[in-house]
Amino acid sequence: MADLEVLKARKGAVRRSEIPSNVVAALNRGEIETVNLVEFLVVDHSKLFRHTRSQLALDDAPAKQIAAAIKKLSGEGVMQRLAETGKVFHASLEGNAHRETVYEQLAKHPSDILRNWAAYMDAANAKLTFAQRLKRAKLFATDANMGVREIAWMSVRVPAADGIVSQIEKLHPFAKHKNYLMRRFAIELSRPCGVWTKHISALKQQPEIAEPLLEYCREDETKYVQDSVANWLNDASKTRPDFVENLCDRWLSETNSKHTQRITHRALRTLRKKADA
Template sequence: MVNQDILNRKGARKVTDIPTKVLDLLNLGKIETVNLTEWLAINHSQLIEHSFLDLGISNTITSIVVDEIQKQKKPSTMNSIKIVGETLCKQFKNSPQFPIVFENLKNHPSDSIRGYVPYLISLNDELKIEEKLDQAKPLVADHHFGVREVVWMALRPDIDKNLLQSIKILTLWSKNKDGNIRRFASESIRPRGVWCKHIEVLKENPELALPILDNLKSDSSKYVQDSVGNWLNDASKTKPEFVIYLCEKWLKESPTKETERIVKRARRTIEK
């Protein structure tokens, strides 16, 4: 049993300040990370070695996954997560054990272990884009920021390859009652984004995303507002006239504090 002081911690600002007990529990998969510092501090090799056998993953496959992680020339958290998902995909391809392992990973108490699942979905070449998005939806709605960030980064290449079809699906998502799902509709197709490849079509034709953006122009969630503002700020770097026009239009159609906040964020590069 983990004591309440640990569960209710705020999280250290520096990796070196993370208490040893907390780091041990994180690497055992017993608790979730509470901030980016902890999320980046996870030793994925240790986490896997301590957790995978209980999830139905053999010692042999666990060793293969750990070996792949340790082959990295420039180790990073995001790349380690992708490597785990990619290796598990290869090892369990066409295996009758895969659905059980998938569910065990998806429902694990550790956000870091749940974070492997998006790549099990995105790298499965037998799934169509609508199937990938459908399988990923519970993870898109995950309460943990780390899982949510991994999901959009993992699925973004497939969304880019199937952009028009994805926009149709994400337009429906932009009306969802869950703010995390609405945020994904915007964040996953940002023209530039963060730590990811640009979506060239949207850099040159941002109007393609209007069915989604218009639904979110006065969203009640600041989490969604920030994403929409960032989306338009991305677009302003290639198509400033589009962003200027759309912001003026929105302010007339929807004179709310939410729209004003989005517009201010959207115009920050234009108004420098």
Template sequence: MLLDLKPITQHQDKMIPDHILNRKGARSFKDLNPEVIDYLNNGLIETANLMEWLAVDQLKLLKIILDELDKSDWYDNFYEAVSNQKKPSANSNTKVIGMTFAQLTYDTAIIDYLANHTSDVPRCWAAQYYAAIDMSITERLHTIKPYAADSHFGVREVAIFSAKEYIIQDLDQAVMILSNWTRDTNENIRRYAVEATRPVGVWTKKIDVLKESPERAMDILEPLKSDTSKYVKDSVGNWLNDASKTRPDWVIKVCNRWQSDSATKDTAYIIKKALRTIKK
């Protein structure tokens, strides 16, 4: 029986040198610091940027975490699942590991352990775990919301990956739920509502329905037309730019109306970003 599932790395930041904690992420693989990689692979720190996230040896980190959980006998299941992929990648490894946890356990204490780990990578596994669990879109978005609010960029992106397919399958219900998220005080939550429904997006499945009928997501976009957060503004602008590639007429109409209804610098910023493809 697991008596204490609090991640043992949670309070070890005092032991980590300042030059590690305050580093800037490497710009290329050749610039990666072996000392940093060692900390990352041992789950003692978060990744600082995408380059570090891609460099983490997820199986090595997993082995350490399974030892912490007293579940080292599970390792071969994960190793086989990761190794059997035709085209493995950091993103696919995250998904496969999350799905394998779903096959091996329904113990929420174990998933909570991952979800609260110091390392962002186990938190990504936890987000992908829920992608493999059968639930309604309402339950799914409620469950993924803490990951959408996570302080780490990688966890927030995986929260999108893990829910996107289900959002597409039940689009109108998802839009209704996510439209309520646009009023959240957390900019990460507001941004998620937009980014998770982008017609094209980055590294995620396209939403063909919204490419042709972007107006179906207007309840998400409209409340954010003058949001003060750059993180949110960028997402709204990118959403509209996605739509402009198939429905330029609609995007122009929305931007013209917003320009008239909301003469703020925030709205102007979004409009400029939204029209960048049209005005090329």
């Protein structure tokens, strides 16, 4: 246990070759979570499932199905592996009495990879409403691991992008939440362009739809949220520069907050580059 505590306090290596063998072994046993992308990419998902399978309430049939799928996915990109593994967990356990138990075991596991599998189980569940997706994503949105927090919004956005537009009012409580991670989740989820995911055309053309979300966070004191708001507006500036310029001008006229000043400065970076070109 003492050795694990030492490993948990480590700083991540810059290169794969620099990751200590005991760290790789602990990652593949699911005893610790990754601390950066380099470690994230080195995890052997087949070994990880083999070592953690006994910790999950899995019957033999779904366990074999999941193991085979993970092995087959070994040559794919890591994001595809995560998404497809979550999908096979969902498919193999649909209607199974232990489904929610396995989900909870994954969602609260020490390994961030297993927590990501749980998030993608939700992404694969077509029966979930948009409100249910948001509720279940809260656990992942407030995860201590940055990678899990990114999967949190993707696990909602990928299967339910339409809901972000048609039911955007359901994100208002998140944007007003006392927990800054929840606020950041609301903004990242609704970004017009986003990262590693499809753009939302309606928000690219009509960013006004999400204006209330941005208003709630325009003076946010947390840089993590400030950067998210600025990136949202920078996305929008590529298709609706008029909206972004007018919004930033209004905010700066209504408040002298240093937080708003930082947000607007970063939000206008693409437009400044175009003006200087």
